[in-house]
Amino acid sequence: MINNVSLTGRIVKEINVFENDNNKVGSFTLAVQRSHKNKNDEFESDFIRIVAFNKTAETIEKYTTKGSLIGVEGKVQTSNYENKEGQKVYSTEIVENRIIFLETKEQFEQRIKNNKKEFKNDDTNENSYPTIEDKDLPF
Template structure:
């Protein structure tokens, strides 16, 4: 049997971090995933999929993701049911994430006013297919540097020197 889900989309609201009575962290959020086709009106619909993350990944998701963040989720579909206060059986289908990937640099949505600005026509096409292409906001970065805001310039761009990294600094 196989139960595997891979999603890429944007959070519809800030993640909610809670702790079980045993102290285990659990975070829940909803991710909006665009459908790959247009409806009869020519608009693209999205599916809003509930996601649950446990333990350390839950704390990381709550600390580093926010409404509108682009995230990748790898996990499994789970169904459960419970009886609500009115005595009715409620069925819930959700994705239990094994891994959550942060697909944008931290603060990048705030730096450009919350809007995605592709850097080229090919980047725009990549975004329309659901991919991610970094924005090229050199004018914005120059303005924000004067105000003390962080710059998102590539530290390795235009530098043809080899990168000197010790094997001790590698995470693997």
């Protein structure tokens, strides 16, 4: 049987790492652009949950941020559980075997620098952030 997946995309938000029975587990969502355009002549993306473990999870947490371009090789895994309302919930995710960083250190630092400039706000309220719409995202 073959269960092998290769994806390239951008991280939607920072990885969430937690400890679980002597393992570190990290999960994040990867936005993967589809290869064809929709009726509006725009590319759409699929948002795929990725799970990483131990050193890989720690490395992703340390060296990536929202928008980082990475490659993921792994396998599809499905599971289910019963929620608080007693309903069965099904989940599909990619369990990574290998992560590849697809940005150079310079590209990563430049993107972070550009993001900080975009979020710079002259308002004196430190909790004031600009509104970001889906069309503003690079993926």
